[in-house]
Amino acid sequence: MSLLELDDVKVHFPVKKGLFFDRTVGHVYAVDGVSLSIEAGQTYGLVGESGCGKTTLGRAVLRLNDITDGGVVFDGTDLAKLPGEEMRAFRRRLQMVFQDPLGSLNPRQNIESILSEGMAAHGIGKDQTERREKIKDILAKVGLPSNALSRYPHEFSGGQRQRIGIARALVLEPDVIICDEPVSALDVSVQAQVINLLEELQESLGLTYLVIAHDLAVVRHISDVIGVMYLGGLVEEAPSDALYAGPRHPYTKALMSAVPVPDPEVEDRRERILLHGDLPSPANPPAGCRFHTRCPWVQETKCATERPPLLDTGDGHKVACHFTAEIEAGTVKQTLATGIEAVTGTETVAAEAVEVSEGETEAPAADAPKKEPATVPAQADANAKEKETEAKAAEAEDTKKETADATETEAKAADAAEEASDATKKAEGSPKA
Amino acid sequence: MTILTNKADKIDRLAELTQSTESVSGSSLWREAFRRMRSSKMAIIGAAIIAAFILVAIVGPMLAPHGATAQNWRSEVFPNQGKFVGMRGENWFGLDHLGRDMFSRWLVGARQTLLVGVVSMLIGLIVGALVGVLSGAAATLGGKAGQRVDTVIMRFTDIMLSLPSLLLAVSIAAVLGQSLTTVMIAVGVVQIPIFARLLRGSMLVQGGADYVLAAKAVGIRRKRIVLTQILPNSLSPVIVQATLSLATAIIEAAALSYLGLGNPDPAVPEWGVMLSQAQRFFDNEPMMAAYPAVGIIITALGFTLLGEAMREALDPKLRG
Numbered sequence: 001m002s003l004l005e006l007d008d009v010k011v012h013f014p015v016k017k018g019l020f021f022d023r024t025v026g027h028v029y030a031v032d033g034v035s036l037s038i039e040a041g042q043t044y045g046l047v048g049e050s051g052c053g054k055t056t057l058g059r060a061v062l063r064l065n066d067i068t069d070g071g072v073v074f075d076g077t078d079l080a081k082l083p084g085e086e087m088r089a090f091r092r093r094l095q096m097v098f099q100d101p102l103g104s105l106n107p108r109q110n111i112e113s114i115l116s117e118g119m120a121a122h123g124i125g126k127d128q129t130e131r132r133e134k135i136k137d138i139l140a141k142v143g144l145p146s147n148a149l150s151r152y153p154h155e156f157s158g159g160q161r162q163r164i165g166i167a168r169a170l171v172l173e174p175d176v177i178i179c180d181e182p183v184s185a186l187d188v189s190v191q192a193q194v195i196n197l198l199e200e201l202q203e204s205l206g207l208t209y210l211v212i213a214h215d216l217a218v219v220r221h222i223s224d225v226i227g228v229m230y231l232g233g234l235v236e237e238a239p240s241d242a243l244y245a246g247p248r249h250p251y252t253k254a255l256m257s258a259v260p261v262p263d264p265e266v267e268d269r270r271e272r273i274l275l276h277g278d279l280p281s282p283a284n285p286p287a288g289c290r291f292h293t294r295c296p297w298v299q300e301t302k303c304a305t306e307r308p309p310l311l312d313t314g315d316g317h318k319v320a321c322h323f324t325a326e327i328e329a330g331t332v333k334q335t336l337a338t339g340i341e342a343v344t345g346t347e348t349v350a351a352e353a354v355e356v357s358e359g360e361t362e363a364p365a366a367d368a369p370k371k372e373p374a375t376v377p378a379q380a381d382a383n384a385k386e387k388e389t390e391a392k393a394a395e396a397e398d399t400k401k402e403t404a405d406a407t408e409t410e411a412k413a414a415d416a417a418e419e420a421s422d423a424t425k426k427a428e429g430s431p432k433a
Numbered sequence: 434m435t436i437l438t439n440k441a442d443k444i445d446r447l448a449e450l451t452q453s454t455e456s457v458s459g460s461s462l463w464r465e466a467f468r469r470m471r472s473s474k475m476a477i478i479g480a481a482i483i484a485a486f487i488l489v490a491i492v493g494p495m496l497a498p499h500g501a502t503a504q505n506w507r508s509e510v511f512p513n514q515g516k517f518v519g520m521r522g523e524n525w526f527g528l529d530h531l532g533r534d535m536f537s538r539w540l541v542g543a544r545q546t547l548l549v550g551v552v553s554m555l556i557g558l559i560v561g562a563l564v565g566v567l568s569g570a571a572a573t574l575g576g577k578a579g580q581r582v583d584t585v586i587m588r589f590t591d592i593m594l595s596l597p598s599l600l601l602a603v604s605i606a607a608v609l610g611q612s613l614t615t616v617m618i619a620v621g622v623v624q625i626p627i628f629a630r631l632l633r634g635s636m637l638v639q640g641g642a643d644y645v646l647a648a649k650a651v652g653i654r655r656k657r658i659v660l661t662q663i664l665p666n667s668l669s670p671v672i673v674q675a676t677l678s679l680a681t682a683i684i685e686a687a688a689l690s691y692l693g694l695g696n697p698d699p700a701v702p703e704w705g706v707m708l709s710q711a712q713r714f715f716d717n718e719p720m721m722a723a724y725p726a727v728g729i730i731i732t733a734l735g736f737t738l739l740g741e742a743m744r745e746a747l748d749p750k751l752r753g
C-alpha cells in the first residue's frame with residue numbers, strides 16, 4: 001500500500017456572480033479526476049503548463065483547498081473526509097514548501113517565531129527553549145546560520161528564504177513534503193543548491209516528496225515517477241527514465257520536443273512538435289480528450305467525444321490517449337497542419353538544463369533565462385514528410401513578423417527550424433502569461 | 434446605486450494597499466512610507482496643521498485670556514440693533530452676541546471639536562473593526578457558513594454606505610435626542626461601515642496570501658491565524674482611513690451641532706455650535722462665523738492632506 005494515494009480527486013472552484021446574494025454560475029475545473037499513488041521514500045514529480053492545476057492538486061492533498069470529490073488516502077486514512085481538527089493534527093505529517101519563498105513567510109514574524117509556531121501548535125517540545133534547540137538543529141541541516149533565529153524574512157536572500165520554508169516543514173518531522181515549484185522563483189544559480197538540499201534531506205530523513213514543477217529538467221533529476229498534467233488531469237505517468245526515453249502521450253511528446261538537446265547534431269535532427277493555440281480555459285474544458293483542441297494526432301473518432309482513461313501500457317507507463325498504440329506504431333499520422341503558433345502566451349514547460357551540481361558555487365549562472373516575450377516566432381515545419389503542410393504566417397507581437405512557406409524547399413524549412421530553435425531557447429523561462 | 438458603488442469601490446481600493454506588505458516587511462513598509470512622506474509637501478503641511486491644532490486643543494484653553502462662558506462685555510453688544518464689537522486689543526477675535534470673548538471661546542472650542550472628532554472616529558473605528566474582523570475572518574477561514582455570514586454583513590454595510598452619511602447621522606441623532614454624546618455616536622456610526630468594509634477587504638487580501646496558507650499548512654488554529662497573522666498585516670489601510678475619517682468626523686460633528694443636534698448647553702463652546710450661533714448674525718457680523726468655520730476647514734484639510742499623503746506613500750504602484 002502506498003503512503004499517499006489520490007483517488008479520482010476533483011477540485012472545482014465555483015464561479016460566483018450576483019448583486020446581493022452570490023449565485024454559482026459555473027465552475028473552474030482546476031483538478032478534474034486525478035488518481036496517483038506515491039510510495040514511501042520516493043519522489044513523485046508532477047509537471048504541466050501554468051494553470052493546469054498543479055498547485056491546486058498539491059493544496060488539495062493538504063486540504064488547503066476544499067476537495068470537491070474523490071479521496072486522498074494518507075497512510076490508510078482518507079483525509080478528504082476528515083473533520084477539521086483531526087485534519088489539523090494530520091498536517092504535522094504532511095508538509096508543504098511554497099513556490100514564492102518570500103510570500104509564504106509572514107513579514108512581521110522573525111524566523112524563530114515562524115518555525116516554532118507550528119511546533120507549538122502540535123505540542124512538539126516542552127517549552128520554547130527546547131523548541132529553539134530543535135530549530136537550531138534543523139537550521140544547521142538546511143544550511144542556515146543559527147543567528148538567523150532573530151532575523152526577519154526580508155533580511156535573507158531568495159535561496160535562504162526557501163531554506164527557511166523547508167526548515168518550517170522539517171521541524172514538524174513530516175513524512176511527506178509537497179514541494180510546489182520549490183525553485184522556480186529562484187535564480188538559476190541557486191536552484192541547483194536547493195534541489196540538492198531536498199535530495200540530501202530525503203536521503204537522511206527518509207522523506208517522501210511530491211515535487212511540482214513546470215520545468216522538466218528540475219523534476220527529472222530528482223523524481224522516481226513523473227506525472228504529466230494537462231488541464232486538470234493526468235495524461236501520462238511513468239518512471240522517470242522511461243518517460244524521458246519514450247514519451248507516449250502526444251502532449252508529453254510536444255513538451256519533450258521543446259527541450260533542446262545539448263548535442264548539436266542530435267539537436268538538428270530533433271523532430272519538433274509544436275502546439276496550436278492556447279491552453280483552453282479550465283472553466284470550460286473541451287469535451288472528450290482535453291487535449292483534442294491542440295493535439296497534432298487528433299482523430300475524427302472518439303477524441304472529441306470520449307475522455308480517455310489513464311491506462312497502463314506496460315511497465316507502469318500509463319497514458320491517457322485513445323490512440324497510444326496506433327501513434328506508437330505509426331499507423332495514425334499527425335493530422336493537424338503542423339504547428340506554427342508554438343506555445344502562445346502560455347508558460348511552456350521550460351527547457352533550461354539545470355545542472356544539479358554538487359559544488360554550490362559552480363552553478364551555471366550563464367544559463368540564466370532571458371526574459372523574452374513568450375511568443376515564439378513562427379517557423380516552417382521541418383517535417384517534410386507532410387506534403388500538404390501549409391505553414392501559416394506567424395506573428396510575434398513584439399518581435400518581427402516572419403512568413404515562411406512550408407511548401408518551399410526542404411533546405412528553407414530546415415533554416416527556419418534552426419531559427420525557431422533559437423527562439424525556443426530565448427523563450428525559456430519566459431514570464432508567465 | 435452609484436453612490437453605493439463609488440464609496441464601496443474607494444474603500445476596496447484602499448484595502449488593496451495591504452497587498453504591498455507581501456513583498457516588504459511590515460516595519461520597513463512604514464519606514465519606507467515615512468521616508469517618502471518626509472519629502473511630500475502634502476504630508477508636511479498636513480502634519481503641521483494637525484500638530485498646531487492638537488497643540489491649540491491641549492494648551493489653548495489654559496492660555497485663554499478670558500472665561501469662555503463669562504459674558505463680561507454684555508453691555509457693549511446689541512445684537513438686535515446690529516451693534517457688535519470686532520477685533521480689538523483686549524478681545525483679539527472680538528465679542529460674540531452675548532458679549533463673550535470670541536478668542537477664548539475659539540481656543541476652548543478647539544478642544545471640544547478635537548474631542549468630538551476623535552471620539553466619534555474611535556467609535557467608528559472600534560465597532561467597524563470588530564464587524565470587519567468578524568466578516569473578514571468568516572470569509573477567509575469560516576468555510577461555506579462563514580462566507581454566508583460575511584455576505585450578510587457586507588450587504589448590510591453596503592446599505593449603510595448607500596445612504597448619504599449626513600442624513601444617516603441626523604436620523605440617528607434625532608432618535609437619540611440632543612446631546613454631545615449623540616453627536617459623537619451619530620458621527621461614529623456613519624463611519625462603522627467604512628471601517629468594517631475596509632478591514633474586511635484587506636483581511637481578504639491577506640487571507641489569500643501564501644503565508645496564511647503556510648500557517649494553515651503547519652497546523653496553526655484558525656483563530657490564531659486571524660489574530661496573529663492576518664490582522665496585524667491588514668491594519669495599514671485602517672490607519673490611513675482613521676486619519677481621513679477625523680476630517681469627516683469633525684465636519685459632520687460640526688454640521689450636527691449646526692443643525693442644533695449637539696450639546697444642548699450653548700454656553701459650552703464648540704466650533705459647530707459657535708457656527709450655528711453666528712448664523713443668525715451673519716449679515717451684521719460675518720467674522721463671528723468665520724473663526725470657527727476657518728478652524729473647521731483648516732483642521733479637516735490637515736487630516737485629509739496627511740491621510741492622502743499616507744495613502745500615496747503606502748501605495749505600491751506609486752512606490753519607487
Ligand SMILES: Nc1ncnc2c1ncn2[C@@H]1O[C@H](COP(=O)(O)OP(=O)(O)OP(=O)(O)O)[C@@H](O)[C@H]1O
Nearest residue numbers: 013028030049050051052053054055056057214282
Ligand atoms: N481559488 C480559486 N478560485 C477560482 N479559480 C482558481 C482558484 N485557484 C486556482 N484557480 C484556477 O484553477 C486553475 C489551476 O490553477 P493552479 O494554480 O492550480 O495552476 P498551476 O498549474 O499551479 O499553475 P502555475 O504553474 O501558474 O502555478 C487556474 O485556471 C486558476 O485560475
Ligand code: SF4
Nearest residue numbers: 289292295303321322
Ligand atoms: S485521445 Fe486523441 S486528441 Fe487525445 S491525445 Fe490521443 S489522439 Fe490526441
Ligand SMILES: [Mg+2]
Nearest residue numbers: 054055056099
Ligand atoms: Mg502553481
